[in-house]
Amino acid sequence: xxxxxxxxxxxxxxxxxxxxxxxxxxxxxxxxxxxxxxxxxxxxxxxxxxxxxxxxxxxxxxxxxxxxxxxxxxxxxxxxxxxxxxxxxxxxxxxxxxxxxxxxxxxxxxxxxxxxxxxxxxxxxxxxxxxxxxxxxxxxxxxxxxxxxxxxxxxxxxxxxxxxxxxxxxxxxxxxxxxxxxxxxxxxxxxxxxxxxxxxxxxxxxx
Numbered sequence: 001x002x003x004x005x006x007x008x009x010x011x012x013x014x015x016x017x018x019x020x021x022x023x024x025x026x027x028x029x030x031x032x033x034x035x036x037x038x039x040x041x042x043x044x045x046x047x048x049x050x051x052x053x054x055x056x057x058x059x060x061x062x063x064x065x066x067x068x069x070x071x072x073x074x075x076x077x078x079x080x081x082x083x084x085x086x087x088x089x090x091x092x093x094x095x096x097x098x099x100x101x102x103x104x105x106x107x108x109x110x111x112x113x114x115x116x117x118x119x120x121x122x123x124x125x126x127x128x129x130x131x132x133x134x135x136x137x138x139x140x141x142x143x144x145x146x147x148x149x150x151x152x153x154x155x156x157x158x159x160x161x162x163x164x165x166x167x168x169x170x171x172x173x174x175x176x177x178x179x180x181x182x183x184x185x186x187x188x189x190x191x192x193x194x195x196x197x198x199x200x201x202x203x204x205x206x207x
Contacts, residue, residue: 028091028108036081039091041104042074049076049095057087057110069093083110112162125155133186145190152183 031037041049049071054063062082069076076095083089087110094103132148135141156179 026106028106030109030111031083033086033110033112034084036079037083037108039069039078039080039093041069041076041093041095043076043095043097044074046076046095046097047099049093051078051080051091051093053092054080054082055090055092056082056085057089058085062089086110086112122155122159125151125158129155129183136190142190142193145193146187149183149186149188149190152179152186154183156180156183 028037028040039051039054043049049069051063051067051069053061056062063080067078069078088107089110090105090107092103092105094101096102129148129151132144132151136144136146136148156176159179160173160176
């Protein structure tokens with residue numbers, strides 16, 4: 001397993017730089033990338049509510065002008081369609097509950113699929129792959145390492161398509177490339193070592 005030992009150090013370093021969780025406060029929900037959503041504010045005694053800004057995940061302002069929200073009963077809504085970037089958007093606005101101007105803010109998430117963060121699924125696969133490779137190292141069994149490499153390949157391809165957590169950008173794609181490369185390398189080396197062990201047994205049996 002000499003080839004796997006070097007890869008274990010690289011894999012542990014990779015695990016250390018991956019963020020494992022994310023959280024948000026006052027979240028409107030999770031929506032699909034590229035689709036329009038309705039920004040919402042509820043106020044029983046407001047005469048108006050305005051959205052002052054919407055900040056995109058990269059810090060760029062997606063809507064810089066103050067825009068009035070449409071009133072329907074107790075709800076104020078505003079359609080927002082600039083959702084081409086995945087990640088967390090911050091919404092800032094203000095209204096006049098009780099004739100007192102009051103600021104408010106919340107956020108919402110945009111993902112490629114419109115579903116909530118896949119962080120738990122992503123981390124679970126990483127842990128499974130790590131466990132398989134560690135089992136291969138402990139028991140000197142190349143088959144465990146081979147399947148561990150396959151799981152890394154699956155994780156890399158999955159994150160390349162759907163992103164990591166709720167983020168799909170250059171950073172997440174670079175992580176995907178590293179995972180795919182690491183998985184391919186582990187799979188290839190463990191396959192070669194496995195084939196070599198079979199050839200060694202055949203050679204030993206001939207004497």
